[in-house]
Structure formats: C-alpha cells, structure tokens
Amino acid sequence: MSITVRAAAKINLHLGVGRARDDGFHPLDTVYQAIGIHDDLTLTQADRLSLTTRVADHIDPAAVPDGADNIVLRAARALAAHHGVTASGAFEVRKDIPVAGGMAGGSADAAAALVACDRLWDLHTSDDDLLALAAGLGSDVPFSLVGGTARGLGRGELVTPVDDGGAWWWVAVPSTAGLSTPDVYRHFDALRPDAPEVPASAEPVLAALASREPVRLARALHNDLQEPAVDLRPELGDLIDLGEAEGALRGMVSGSGPTVVFLCDSAEGARETAGALAGAGHGVVLTATGPVAGAHVLA
Incomplete structure (x- = not known):
C-alpha cells in the first residue's frame, strides 16, 4: 500500500524582518503564497525507514541533503514519537522545487511527509498537533501544510490563512x-x-x-x-x-x-x-x- 502527497513551493509576498531576538531568531511579519511548482512524495509500506530522491533537470542532486538528517525522515520520526509508534516506510520524493532557493522546498517535503505518514499509518492526528509538529521542524513547514495565502508571525510559524480570491x-x-x-x-x-x-x-x-x-x-x-x-x-x-x-x-x-x-x-x-x-x-x-x-x- 502506498500514498502520494503533493506540496507546493512558497514565495513571500511580504517579508518584514526585525532585529534578532535573544534566542537568535528574527521576528517576522510575512505573507506566504503557495504557487504551482510542486514536489511529490510517495510513501510505501516497508519494514524500515528509507528515502530515495529524484530531481528535475534544473536541480543538482548533490544539493539535496541525504542521510538520517533529511527533513523528510525527521518529520516521520517526529510524528511517530508523538504517537508512540515505530517509524517505517519507503519514501520517494520527486523534486521540482529549487533546492536552497528561498522557496521552502525542504519544508514542503516535510509537510508532505507528515500528511503521508498520518494517512498511511492511520493516526488521525489533529490539525493543531500537526501544525505544532511542523513548527518544530522549521519555520516554513506549518505554512506548507496550510497552503493558499497566509500571514506568518513569530518566526513565521504562527500561520493565519488569508482570504485571497485573486489569480x-x-x-x-x-x-x-x-x-x-x-x-x-x-x-x-x-x-x-x-x-x-x-x-x-x-x-x-x-x-x-x-x-x-x-x-x-x-x-x-x-x-x-x-x-x-x-x-x-x-x-x-x-x-x-x-x-x-x-x-x-x-x-x-x-x-x-x-x-x-x-x-x-x-x-x-x-x-x-x-x-x-x-x-x-x-x-x-x-x-x-x-x-x-x-x-x-x-x-
């Protein structure tokens, strides 16, 4: 059994940056928009956790982080730990979002992994818990779950959807x-x-x-x-x-x-x-x- 999840690139229509706080993070007031450049993540049942990445021609494969620290695997382990289950499954990510390009490609993959694991493992995680787990993975990950257009505060992780009827x-x-x-x-x-x-x-x-x-x-x-x-x-x-x-x-x-x-x-x-x-x-x-x-x- 397998499941495929699509997650979009983001751009910042507004990115206001304040002076760094004592914890080193900068306060942000930002407006995100998800646009039609996507990564697709497929998760297939397997006995152990693994990850394969395939990239579009415009992406350097060497630029994609691999190994246990890849954000997809970290997302899977975080969700598994939240529910007290064992993380397992074979991930395949097909990347079209530029790497290290300011478009939150890694965050999109993490959001896709959370959704895929939740569905394939039949966990029924609440939206609030998914957003909290996403925030722990990175400031842009909550928006990658929400999509559309949204305002982000704090480090960008406090996301409120914006009514955007434009094209x-x-x-x-x-x-x-x-x-x-x-x-x-x-x-x-x-x-x-x-x-x-x-x-x-x-x-x-x-x-x-x-x-x-x-x-x-x-x-x-x-x-x-x-x-x-x-x-x-x-x-x-x-x-x-x-x-x-x-x-x-x-x-x-x-x-x-x-x-x-x-x-x-x-x-x-x-x-x-x-x-x-x-x-x-x-x-x-x-x-x-x-x-x-x-x-x-x-x-």
Whole structure:
C-alpha cells in the first residue's frame, strides 16, 4: 500500500524582518503564497525507514541533503514519537522545487511527509498537533501544510490563512547555486544593525491582495532580505532589472534567495516574460500561478 502527497513551493509576498531576538531568531511579519511548482512524495509500506530522491533537470542532486538528517525522515520520526509508534516506510520524493532557493522546498517535503505518514499509518492526528509538529521542524513547514495565502508571525510559524480570491501569475528563475539562509540573515544583521525590533507590517500587501489588482500588489511587494541577498549575489539585482524591463510588473528575490520571482499581469504576460528571460540565456525559467493548495493527498 502506498500514498502520494503533493506540496507546493512558497514565495513571500511580504517579508518584514526585525532585529534578532535573544534566542537568535528574527521576528517576522510575512505573507506566504503557495504557487504551482510542486514536489511529490510517495510513501510505501516497508519494514524500515528509507528515502530515495529524484530531481528535475534544473536541480543538482548533490544539493539535496541525504542521510538520517533529511527533513523528510525527521518529520516521520517526529510524528511517530508523538504517537508512540515505530517509524517505517519507503519514501520517494520527486523534486521540482529549487533546492536552497528561498522557496521552502525542504519544508514542503516535510509537510508532505507528515500528511503521508498520518494517512498511511492511520493516526488521525489533529490539525493543531500537526501544525505544532511542523513548527518544530522549521519555520516554513506549518505554512506548507496550510497552503493558499497566509500571514506568518513569530518566526513565521504562527500561520493565519488569508482570504485571497485573486489569480496571480508568476515567473520563477532558479539559480544553479544555492544561497545559505543563515548567511543571508547574518548579512542582514551586518547591513541593518539598527533594524527595528518590530518588523515592517504586512498590511499593505494584505490590502493589495484584497483589491485583486496585480499592479497594486506589485507596488506593495516587500522583502527585507532582498538587499543582503543581492549584496551577496549582485547578479540577482541584474536579473530583477532584466525581468522588469521585459514586461514583469515587479521582480524580487524569493525569501532568502537566490530564486528570483516576477509578478506578471496575466498568463500571457508571464509566458512573454519567461520567454524573454530564457532567450537572454537563463536556462531554467518556470511559470506558475497562485495561490494553490497546501500538502494534500493525490493518491
């Protein structure tokens, strides 16, 4: 018996970052959106716990963490420990979400693993318990369970769904080399020693989402980690400029980068921008719409 769960990439429409707290974490006020770039995880009954990963052509297999510390296996063990059962099963993950790209691919896989294990092991875990387990695995994992569009507070793990009736079109350009999230946060601290304790509010983006107007949303997009990411990788700034010159309403670094995403005015606009970027030598250019569902069972 097996079960397949799909989980989506996320982008941050707003990422306000405050000064690091005493525990080392930065307070966030963020708006997540799940978009139509997915990883699919299949869990098959087996006597022991194992993991196989297959990646899309634009992903370097060596960049995917393996071994016992992989977040999929940690998610399985965490759920098993919560219920006092033995973790077992053969996982196969088919990855399309860029690795170390600021799109929460690992978090998506962890969320998918929680859902798959809960169903295959017939555990009937409550939503609250699943969200708590997800938060223990990483700040983005709770949103990967919820999907859609949502506001995140705390470290980003305190997630509240947002009513988002828009259909937003995106172009995503992954990088061939990842960018370490801790490195970007450290550089943020160096560039912004006077960062406020309270992060910039997400209210402008929430109002823009309610308007369903792409131009208004483009103007409201905000990412406090874009400056440090671009300072570390200046070519990201050049890519943003190129995409906007080719018709995108707005380009920005996704999360801590290095994936760059562009908001477009329509499906046709997204295809045109993607074609121009591909023609300019960017080998992998993805189009996607949002919001889409969080981790959910396919079969």
